[in-house]
Amino acid sequence: MQNFEWVTPTKVIFGSKILEKLGKKTAGIGKQALFLYGKESIKKSGLYDTVVAQLKGEGVFFVEYGGVQPNPRISHAEEGARKIKENHLDVIVAVGGGSVIDEAKAIAVAACYEEPLWDFFIRKASFKKALPIVAVQTLPATSSELNGASVMTNEATHEKFSIRSEAIYPKVSFLDPSLTLDIPVQYTAYACTDILSHLMEGYFTASSDFPLQDGMVEGVCRAVMGALEIVLTDPRNLEARSTIMWAAALAWNGLLKSGVEGASIPNHVLEHPLSGFYDLPHGAGLSIVIPAWLKYMKPSIAHRILLYGERVMGLGKKLEGKTPLEGADIVIEELEDWYRHIHTPVHLKEAGIISLDVDACTNQAMALSEYWGVPGYDEEDIRAIYALMN
């Protein structure tokens, strides 16, 4: 194992009817809240009323601030920080998916400083403090409820960058799987593709076998695939939804790749340009990127691909007697079949991308690989992997 530091100061409150504790927990942290959310849909579902009743019930004054976008925007976050400063608010209650929680983290930083918020994302300024956040996760996928990262888009410069700090972990995260029962099945499939990708990234880039982390990752992957299989035919299955919700939180929290030498995120480097330039869900982009990346990398990582095939996908019998490269091909084909089974695209054309702007995607991927510290890929590699997506 390599050296690592791991911390998760967030308190997780998981289960049914847990929002009964929202007011009290919030009041223990702050008395004047920014109530941040995305779409008006939380009003239809009754969640809005629950949050309002909880805050009022515990005497927490709040300023409401909706309109967070799926790719949250820096200008919207800056406006949120202004509201906080004007009203002397001391806590953010973020109700929504990863976008809302990501923006809450950006606002939490902006509220404590005078510098333009984007400066922190482009490393022109650094921060140590942030307002406390109480998160209510409604669209599990990104682990934002259990990590210290925030990805924001600067709509003026078309840049999408991130910050990462111990200061911006939510203080408390409420994970009520019953809030996820009505998430459309297709959205859930994209979310599971994303969750799995968070686990696969470290698994396939690991410099060798790490039995402890491998075993945990394999178990979580199997659980996510199994739970999605249930959701496909029984979308309101609470147990399966619970599995997906808790797996999503753990998958990108840092724990499951702690100590894994070599772990990096090339598939995210390759995917961000796709969902950035084309109007593609992140999960749909990942199910295109991952098989292409595996095909390109298989000469050096066939052993890891076989392990994944055997232990996660249960392909032991199909792999018997095959050479490592033959076996890797089988695993990749089966993975593509599984993506088709859950109706996520495996080639660009299936996502409606007829002619990829390879130059633009490659440029952005090169920039991202530097920004995120993903070594080992030159322009030629990246172009070749994009070519495998056709």
Place this chain on the structure above:
Amino acid sequence: MQNFEWVTPTKVIFGSKILEKLGKKTAGIGKQALFLYGKESIKKSGLYDTVVAQLKGEGVFFVEYGGVQPNPRISHAEEGARKIKENHLDVIVAVGGGSVIDEAKAIAVAACYEEPLWDFFIRKASFKKALPIVAVQTLPATSSELNGASVMTNEATHEKFSIRSEAIYPKVSFLDPSLTLDIPVQYTAYACTDILSHLMEGYFTASSDFPLQDGMVEGVCRAVMGALEIVLTDPRNLEARSTIMWAAALAWNGLLKSGVEGASIPNHVLEHPLSGFYDLPHGAGLSIVIPAWLKYMKPSIAHRILLYGERVMGLGKKLEGKTPLEGADIVIEELEDWYRHIHTPVHLKEAGIISLDVDACTNQAMALSEYWGVPGYDEEDIRAIYALMN
């Protein structure tokens, strides 16, 4: 899944040469430390000198306090708290195994209150605050470095009770696997039996299958068994020692049984009297208790025993075509064989206990099952399980 809350405010710093950060991290928390440790062996190993140099190097004043016992005693902890109060210390640096860290937690509470320390353990008094703790784990087994529990013995009343609170998680835990290279192989086998028992308890008492938690637990168990196998022939194998150290921390942290309905700790209830009344290592007691408990419980948990046999112990082929009860017997026999292989006892006589005081053990087990909230066992059950240990 059932509702749960999970929090781990401890920062883990894992790896080689991490103690270079001990002084700085401690100085960020407090300026006057109680340096708590157990035996003088840390002086021979050089660890004592490292800690002293680190604290002095960052200007942390410290009062040294050694002599923590393997079953840490309440009187020794009270004396530690007195030293803290007299010297106005503001942080505890605990260097040792689970006993030292457990006692640090007790001292951390006692230092903040005037009540007798034991009152907190027998629930006569409650606490909300505690002095911050910096832990350096040297004997991984109990997860004390990553949980909020402390088990202490009152030598006056012969009672062994525990406290549990968010307030007593270490602020920072240093896990340097190179410090564990010289732990004797037999001690390591007992430690691994303990680590595995922490994982098995929830696995075998679960009310049904929980694919997410099951998968993680199975993976960690396989990793621990594999790493111990390496240590048996190559005791100074750093990678195997790293696996055991990180697995130990995670195994009893609450994470891996989060949401698992039914999870309880009957094997610990049955074991504590054994190691309490007889001079038996906790891990040696567990390898006697677990097979007996499994034999007694197999009619109701055969399915879970088979899963463990297949997924953790790789017994799939041996279990083919067997009835659940036949299969459970095979798994239990194989588990006993594995305990024999690592030289931990599977029957009382192998631990030198010729005639067990069943009355005394049963009485204590009954009391513990109430204290720890382990339902479903009456006196007859407990006597029957002890009988199966012969």
